[in-house]
Amino acid sequence: MKLSPLLLLSLVFGIALFAIFSPESSDPERRSYPCSQPATDWQKSPYVLPYRDHFAYVVNQANCSGNGHSNFWNHGYDFVMPVGTPVTAARKGTVLTASDGCADGNRQCTNLVTVQHEDGTVGLYSHLTRGGVKVHVGQQVAAGDWIGLSGNTGNTGGLPHLHFSVHPCGALPGLGLSGTCPSIPVNFKNAGPNPNGLKPLKAYLPAPF
Numbered sequence: 483m484k485l486s487p488l489l490l491l492s493l494v495f496g497i498a499l500f501a502i503f504s505p506e507s508s509d510p511e512r513r514s515y516p517c518s519q520p521a522t523d524w525q526k527s528p529y530v531l532p533y534r535d536h537f538a539y540v541v542n543q544a545n546c547s548g549n550g551h552s553n554f555w556n557h558g559y560d561f562v563m564p565v566g567t568p569v570t571a572a573r574k575g576t577v578l579t580a581s582d583g584c585a586d587g588n589r590q591c592t593n594l595v596t597v598q599h600e601d602g603t604v605g606l607y608s609h610l611t612r613g614g615v616k617v618h619v620g621q622q623v624a625a626g627d628w629i630g631l632s633g634n635t636g637n638t639g640g641l642p643h644l645h646f647s648v649h650p651c652g653a654l655p656g657l658g659l660s661g662t663c664p665s666i667p668v669n670f671k672n673a674g675p676n677p678n679g680l681k682p683l684k685a686y687l688p689a690p691f
């Protein structure tokens with residue numbers, strides 16, 4: 483089949499738009515992953531919302547919502563919040579990596595914290611603000627501990643937000659580790675009923691836990 487120049491142009495333009503607005507790095511494995519449901523009853527989930535009581539934030543992208551939350555990044559949440567909002571640990575663990583040297587607005591460089599949990603899974607908190615990391619590598623954190631400040635670094639699409647996702651191990655794009663660990667589904671014990679995880683365009687207020 484011969485592609486018309488117009489079709490070819492729109493294809494190229496579409497791919498370019500996707501690259502610009504995709505909130506996360508591109509899929510490192512370039513393969514498709516199924517969208518699955520959380521395995522844990524939400525009320526028994528070891529995870530809590532990654533921000534403080536008394537503040538509700540809207541989820542923009544959620545599980546399998548396309549664009550940045552596709553394939554490798556299928557499972558995860560973008561909480562829309564102003565730059566400088568306190569980010570807290572969603573689950574207890576040990577800080578695996580921490581970086582905060584990127585400037586807000588820099589689309590090529592993301593500040594992030596990763597926390598390894600006791601079952602080996604890793605929580606990723608990304609797009610933090612410059613100088614916004616409040617923990618150091620090797621530090622133990624409990625659920626609810628302050629770990630950083632949200633920001634607008636990396637591929638946010640220009641919308642300041644916290645990206646949170648959980649992975650079966652810490653080999654993630656940009657962290658210099660071999661192998662890859664695509665995101666896994668998560669729900670939260672203090673977000674109200676959320677058996678299948680959080681929904682896009684809904685605000686979530688953390689309950690005490």
Ligand SMILES: [Zn+2]
Pocket residue numbers: 505506543550551558559560644645646
């Ligand atoms: Zn995201």
